[in-house]
Amino acid sequence: MYTETVRDYFLNPRNVGSLDHADGIGEVGNAKCGDVMKISIKVEDDRITDVRFETFGCAAAIASSSIATEMIKGKTLDEALQVTNRDVLNALGGLPAEKIHCSLLAEEGIRAAVEDYRSRMAESA
Amino acid sequence: MYTETVRDYFLNPRNVGSLDHADGIGEVGNAKCGDVMKISIKVEDDRITDVRFETFGCAAAIASSSIATEMIKGKTLDEALQVTNRDVLNALGGLPAEKIHCSLLAEEGIRAAVEDYRSRMAESA
Amino acid sequence: MEQRRVYLDHSATTPVDDRVLEAMMPFFKGDFGNPNSIHAWGRRVREHVNGAREHVASLLGAEPREIIFTGGGSEADNLAIKGAAFALKARGKHVITSAIEHHAVLDTVKWLGENGFDVTILPVDAQGMVSPETFRNSLREDTVFATVMYANNEVGTVQPIAELGAICRERGILFHTDAVQAAGHIPIDVRTLPVDMLTLSAHKMYGPKGVGALYLRKGVRIPPLVHGGGQEFGLRSGTENTAGIVGFGEAALLALDRFENGDDEKERFLRDKLIDGIQARIDAVLLTGHRTQRLPFHASVCIEHIEGEAMLLRLDAVGIGASSGSACTSGSLDPSHVLLAMGLSHVTAHGSLRLSLGKDTTEADIDYVLDALPPVVETLRAMSPFGRK
């Protein structure tokens, strides 16, 4: 049911955890529905220099979260916002139909973290 | 489904045929329903001295007919009339529920042959 | 004459092919998992169930998604007919079938008749053929569904399904055909055949008993007969009969191989030898069903003056397995509704004999039957009050 890539990112997830002193934090999903993703980013010069995730959810949710962190690390914020759930899906080699929503979670998580960072900047400006 | 006795009387039926110059002939059953039995008897001194049957029908009908001929051979007419379908069933060691009617055919056949003989006697008297 | 064992009742059921059984074996013990489980035990099996679905689909030129596995041919017939009725009852209440259907169809349609539907049961001609003309004339404004079998189990006649289906398509009527006797024996291609639903049963084509399938054309929506866990695309709930399904898949592949090898031609040759031989050696014999539009493995006759069950048991005593539509074989009072619908008299119908060949039937088997049958008939005719002496 899952591709080898999904299994790999699920069993050996990259970038697990939360960053102390994160510059932006996104928390999306709904525990009631079975998946919550929390993503924290470090930003320097408008570029994501570090990123971590924590996910409550199924294997697809965990793998999507993990691969998404890799996909945005080193990217500018604008570039990161270009990452869509399609990209996550492609990177994973696909997901079963009923799990597609997990890749959306990752896209939303990135967006939320970037927005959090930007609103903090706006506030402190 | 059939007892060994039924199989034996079906595969090696006794008293098959029709008697030339029979004293009584009974024909019962209905070809439409799948069984017709014809039984002819020779009678001497009110006693059945010879008997033959012809049957169109299933194995149970043939076995019932055949064993019935054996059961009445040598009996007086009154004794022959005492033979019931129960007796035929018992002699066969039983029949499947849906085949019980075949034993009734034998009983009716005997009755018809005896009646035919008696009505001939009455006519010629 | 040396005694053989010759099974000529393949219309009743077939032995499981060696390769089918071999394909099934892993799924009882090693790969026993439930295909709905997400662990390794389940996932492995799911793949094989999917594979089997592809194999059965390939037998019909269908998409795998169009194959619904069921617990047998009868269940698939019930699913198709009750499902169609339920789905369409708001649109109209008239349904059509033929007089020679298997009971799994006929009794189900009659049950609809007792539950709010209007039923037309089409007559057949003396060869057991449904006429497209009669069919067309029976259509009404409110006709929503029709079911006519592909090939008859008792007399082997193959129906003009393409024509009947075309009429239905023209009129927007859902059309089902029971192809239990035909599938795996004559090529069927739903890409060109205008049917919406088609029933198969594994055990009539060298697969296991207790598994069947309904082909359900993409886009056709019916409710399930068995509610529950939602297996088989929601149309047949219940843990899948994995071994049975995999066996069915293998049986489908083997059937395709046989078509490729032209094995049906061999079967047809033996069938004709049998029919011709019986007619040459026994008098007062009537072929039942169509002479050429018939299943390649199917010979059926009525033998006058004697009764079918008695024939079967005497054939059985010399090692031959056959069947009959005689009333006495079913414990009912009337002989087969199929034979009566073809206009045979009760008496003639009682003498019915069906000999259905298999892929492993040999010419020596046929010769044996042609030698064994005449004395059986002779003996029984000698006992019969109707037999000419």
Place this chain on the structure above:
Amino acid sequence: MEQRRVYLDHSATTPVDDRVLEAMMPFFKGDFGNPNSIHAWGRRVREHVNGAREHVASLLGAEPREIIFTGGGSEADNLAIKGAAFALKARGKHVITSAIEHHAVLDTVKWLGENGFDVTILPVDAQGMVSPETFRNSLREDTVFATVMYANNEVGTVQPIAELGAICRERGILFHTDAVQAAGHIPIDVRTLPVDMLTLSAHKMYGPKGVGALYLRKGVRIPPLVHGGGQEFGLRSGTENTAGIVGFGEAALLALDRFENGDDEKERFLRDKLIDGIQARIDAVLLTGHRTQRLPFHASVCIEHIEGEAMLLRLDAVGIGASSGSACTSGSLDPSHVLLAMGLSHVTAHGSLRLSLGKDTTEADIDYVLDALPPVVETLRAMSPFGRK
């Protein structure tokens, strides 16, 4: 730690026992006949089908005549429920079931609700128990039928069927119980148990998939779900799944043997060791279902802060087969209706884990699971935004 393969998903399905498979083997090829045929091929098989009926009957203390073989547990549930509704609809339209039934029951009853019946779905307590008091209070003048499962597949709770049945009997209500999880695992005797119908499924008790049975008490009349040739006393048409039926019979005999040997006690011991071990080694764990009124082979828990499917796949990666009522295992949005009915929050229910033991499960298997599970939980909690660090 050496890797083992430990299958603890026997509630989903069981492997076929060696002796069961051995009993089945003749019926694929040698004794492949259709039991409805009157020739030797058929007669031989009919005897074995009759024997299997006796064997399954003996598991329940029933008469052979009271056993109707079907194409699985779901089909038997559908037959019982739709049959009862159809038979009784003139007498009343109210039917009762519980909130924790298997979908084969629940969805079928709901379907009745969409087709003219009034349905009451009884709540359960936190242990998943139906209260006889609540049951009694839900009865109405027009209640004609009730169905409550014998033992739950997800949480293992065994219901007070004797009490519920007694209430039904008192009030003249037809009573069915789905004993798919219980049969062959806890003794059931219909001579004393007041039920009218009871469902079994072979593959949950070391028999093959695709064959089930409905116990139908003598005198209870329902119409068939599958119409046709009239097999199974007219209640389930279709050529019998002979190998499956014979296998089911053998599985029933073996289950009786296991009761005799007290094997369920061994199972109960391992189950308790597993439950106690999990609770001792992992914090924030909740046992689901009743602690003692539960199936002897069944352990189920909810593990807080993590999600079930993720647990299953990590267990799978170390060779352990388990299941979960998490939404993610079913592709639905809500976790198991059973867990929700017991009052668990969605979040807790997402962390459900079911470990169901088998007759061949060893203490070493349990030890392995008790060693393997805590690190899986720890790893996932470490990834979870809810996990305490």
